[in-house]
Amino acid sequence: MIRAGIDIIASIAAGFYTTGRHLFVRPFTESYPEYKRPLPARSRARIILTRDPEGRERCVACYLCSGVCPVNCISMQAAEDSRGRRYAAWFRINFGRCIYCGLCEQACPTSAIQLTPDFEHIRRDLLDMVFEKQDLLVDHCGKDPDYDFYQHAGVVTGLAGKGDHISENAPVNTRTNMP
Amino acid sequence: MPKLIIDNLEIEVPEGTRVIEAAEKLGIYIPRFCFHHALGAVGACRVCAVKVLEGAVEGVQMSCMIDAQDGMKVSTTDPEAADFRRSVIEWLMLNHPHDCPVCDEGGHCLLQDLTVAGGHSIRRYEGGKRTYTDQYLGPLVQHEMNRCIQCYRCVRFYREYSGYNDLGVTGIAGRVYFGRLREGVLESPFAGNLIDICPTGVFTDKPSRYTGRRWDFERTPGVCIHCSLGCRTTVSARYRQVGRMEGRFSQRVNGDFICDRGRYGFYYADRPGRPRSGRISGQTVSVDQAVYEARDRLQRITEEHGPQAVGVIGSGRSSLQTQSAMVHLCRTTGWQGPVFRNTRITGAAADTAACALNPENAVSMRELETADAILAVGADPVNEAPVLALAMRQAQRAGAQITAIDPRPLEWPFDFEHLACRAEEIGEALASAAERLSDSRRPVVICGTEITDAGIVLQAADLVAGLRGSGKTAGLFCTLPQANSFGAALLDECNACAADLAARVEAGQIRALAVIESDLWHDFPDRPQLEKALEKLDLLVSVDFLDTPLFEKADIGIPSLTVFEAGGIYVNQEGRAQQVRPAHTGGLPITVTGAGDHPPRTFAPNVPGRDMPAAWVTAFCLAGQAPPETDAQMTAWMRYNFAVLSDLARMDADGVRLFAGGKTPIAHEATMPEKPEQCLELLLAAAVFGGEPMSDYSQCLRELAGLPAVWMDRADADRHGIAAGDRVGLGFENGEVSFVVRISDHMAPGVLVVYRHPDIDWQPRAGDTRYNIREDRIRRIEKA
Amino acid sequence: MESRVLLKNRKPDRILDLAEYRASGGYSAAAEMLQTGRPADVQEALEAAGLLGRGGAAFSMGVKLSTVAEYAPFPRYMVCNADEMEPGTFKDRVLIHTSPHLLIEGMLLAAFSARAEHGIIFIRPEYENAARILEREVALAREQGLLGKNIFNSGFDFDIVVHRSGGRYICGEGTALLNALEGKRPNPRKPPPYPTVKGLWQLPTVVQNVETLCFVPHVVQNGAEWFRNLAAGPDEAGTKIYSVSGRVRRPGCYELPMGTALSEIIETHAGGMAGNGRFKACLPGGASTRYMPESMYHREMGYQSLSDAGFRLGTAAVMVFDHSACLVGATVNLLAFFARESCGWCTPCRDGLPYLHDLLRRIENGQGRAEFVPMLREMAGQMGLAYCAFAPGAAAPVESLITYFEDEVREHIKAGRCPFREAE
Structure with missing residues (x-):
């Protein structure tokens, strides 16, 4: 019985000792928002639409991101400018639905849509969480500093003519059979 | 029937079935590009390779080029065949541009599908890609030649199947080019099918460019309602509007293809100007208000002046649901009508044609392709019912002799003998041409109803009956004015036409008209008479989905639903009733609610603009009755109340054929009037583009309508000193209308032909689709 | 003659x-x-x-x-x-x-x-x-x-x-x-x-x-x-005009009994190899036949005889190559011709022949890689499944190059240049 009593007191004392020790240990809690920990570049949070190295919009509104999105939070409408360049007339992401899975970034063939570590776009009102193209478009290349899709595609968009894109030969002269 | 084994699965197939088709029946999809079951097998792409393990010729063979034989054993998974298929796809992709994200074909691209299925993801070829410059091919088809994989489907369809020659293949080796010799609008009215058959994105739909991806569209089976053939289509809708239209295979009706009018004629359905709210005396009101107001005022006129004071006018444009609801309306209220025809002569011809068809003599378009002799009387398929021209061409390719009796300068994409004679001589010509069919075994007589009369239709029907009597498998094929003219003929009970009602309005008998989905303004020959009649009315109620001038003039306007929103049953020219499902649930398109920009940023429980009723619902309301609540209930109601529609219960995937069963058509003694002396007879004829009210709203088709022109026989033109390209004025009772002249050596003398055109606005004198122009009222305005 | x-x-x-x-x-x-x-x-x-x-x-x-x-x-x-x-x-x-x-x-x-x-x-x-x-x-x-x-x-x-x-x-x-x-x-x-x-x-x-x-x-x-x-042997018939060209002293047309041996055609009639050339290979019947290596030097040049050995007499246009000729370069030239002359109907010929040409050209220019060899072998073999006999004919020089002269090809790849050309 005395042993039991000593055990009880000992275990309680051990607990208090641990707690007391920690009273004097420096906490490593990071106080947000005073301190904002830098996240790795691959962290998946707010989505942006990037531009190519020449500053033109990368998004060609191919609907692949909206097609792969598991929660259907992306919608857009493709349009063509006067020079034949396909782009998004409007582009909308409902961040209330978005689960930040990153499938859209994987699917994008032009490196336009990318996820960034910025998670501070959350609002109280659901409609404020629906971002339009002007809210998503940024002025830089994001994680891909090089890729310009329209240099690879065969369509003429004002950048280069037929045969001037990457891996292309000059257009066939259909008016002759000479080699 | 040969029995063969493919991948260890046995199947028995009809003689002549190709191995690739036999595999399809087993559910095994063998990759293919150049094979198309309508265009045949040519063995060009080499991607359908399989290994024949046992058979007459063993080893790797092209499954589209070998017939299934008894005892054959085939493997599609054999490594040699699979490796070869993989190599073929690699070779095709050597030159393919990096276009998929910006190519409209992505998502329904056969090349994409087979490239992925072949396990390819990297281009290991280090050479450059061959490129081409593209051509402008018109407002309908976009050309992007870099993407071509040289399957030759386009030229096989365009030149061999549809019979036009301006698109072809030039060049040799890896430089072959598919296009026109000089760029320009494609001449074939079937050019849109290039979009459906091209397995990559070389030919894409230009008007619907970049509207959306295949996986985003709601795709619904539909039926085209721009002529009486009832070809099957697939409607793609997104954001509450129709995006594009494709052809859909029909075993009985159109095969695989549709015409460009049907493909691009849907733009009337989502235009901003379309009626979407009620109108009372020009003021916008809710639909309910307009309906109740109309019902009340019509009731009052009925009480004051009797039920015969109200007339109801419909048309062949409406679905069977609407037409039957209108008949019920008049039965219930005692109102005059409903009349579905505008004029006496063509109305009688159309009704007679519908009543002349019976289960023995009616042939479908696909059956017509197997005819060995065709006699076309007063019909111009390319303009009236375009896909019929395709079917006739296939018959001619198989050896059929085709003869045409018609006054118009027919330009058909196949060889035929043209007996040009004036419209009133058609009967005589038919009698003497009948003996051309005496040697045939499966003759078909095609009878048009636009420029003929009931007598000619009966003559054609008698000819067919006679041929059948002498043991031939003879058939009758009549083209009718509108998509559901046959349905109108089945349901018509009042033996009158709109011209009759207009006369009664003028006489003061009828004081109110309810016009439901009718092109009265567009089609009625005597515009001054119509205008006077409308002025005299106490009340004009118009129910429509098109903002026709009649709808604008009406005292009360009630919007109705299009076929894309309401669906419906349409009966084609052979009596085949086909069900159309709604393509989308209706309401204002996003482009309207979002001010043309994008979907508005709101939550709302109701979709704006969705409270419009189908025309048949309005018809019930005007009768003061509650309509059946669901489509199924409506169909049941139709079957119950109309004996002639009871067979609808047997409707399956191919529809069901309905017949008039001995019904007497309206005014069948109506015949064409004699032509006075010193006159040229002017025929107003259907045109493939620009002649049909709904498709006229499509801007891309308007571009193809050309200039309003009048066709003259060379002798007549010489007599008046007129040359091709001159501008002439033709003097009618109420004034002169000017046209550009075209000259033909293949039309009847003494005849002027004007093809319908949206820009022709004229006030001709009384008549039908034919008028008489005095020789001294033909005036040359300027030389070419 | x-x-x-x-x-x-x-x-x-x-x-x-x-x-x-x-x-x-x-x-x-x-x-x-x-x-x-x-x-x-x-x-x-x-x-x-x-x-x-x-x-x-x-x-x-x-x-x-x-x-x-x-x-x-x-x-x-x-x-x-x-x-x-x-x-x-x-x-x-x-x-x-x-x-x-x-x-x-x-x-x-x-x-x-x-x-x-x-x-x-x-x-x-x-x-x-x-x-x-x-x-x-x-x-x-x-x-x-x-x-x-x-x-x-x-x-x-x-x-x-x-x-x-x-x-x-x-x-x-x-x-x-x-x-x-x-x-x-x-x-x-x-x-x-x-x-x-x-x-x-x-x-x-x-x-x-x-x-x-x-x-x-x-x-x-x-x-x-x-x-x-008239023929040289019992399995052949008649005479044949052999159009001899290439590295021989007297190229020209020689009408000889069908089945005359290749060595006799070259030495007795065409004046022997030109200069100090040693026979390396020949195309027996025009460009669309397989290279015949040295081992076939004494073979009877008749339809049956060559067919039995797996070769084709074709038109009997004998194109003779000596030891100084680069067969890779020769094949590049032949493939350029065939790729250009394809009618454009079927895929292997229209798109596959330029591929073969491109690979061989890279090998000849010193940009070849070892993986090209199995690719050439596989694709040349697949040409037999084209629509007509043009493609398998065009592939014959390629296939025989890989079969009989693989060493030469690999030498090009290893050396990074054509060993038959002067070093640059």
């Missing part, structure tokens, strides 16, 4: 004109056959003689004529294929410049056998001189009643038209030739039906090479036995 039968009496600077031809016995075979013989006599004689088509396919002419059915429809066509665009082949031009009437009489007899009244000589446009010669001589023959209506009072009508091709290699393919004559694109046709059943405008048509037709009067005159005895 060796001559036995076809090139006998050859004048060095002009044709054998009609008078000379008749004086040496020309048109007597035709006269006798037309006046007293039956069409079947010609066909039987040719079949017994074992005269094989000299245009490359080596199909028995007699057997081909036997496939023209008795009851087949009229009119029928006799087409002479003078397209001769197989690289390395020039015998048909020499024959036309030697004795055009031999060809005309051959066509006449062949037409008699098939009861064809229309003859067409389909000649490549570059052979303008030969075409004019033929037109002139056909007109002369017609004047003398050797062509036209009721020839030799036999009741048989036959006349010849000389048609210049639009000018591409694929027009030499028998069925593509028919499409070209019909005004269509010269894509080959896939038999059945064979041209002798449904050819030009779906009517019976016999297509034969110039050299083959030139033998016909001789066979008819002298008999099948005589023809067979």
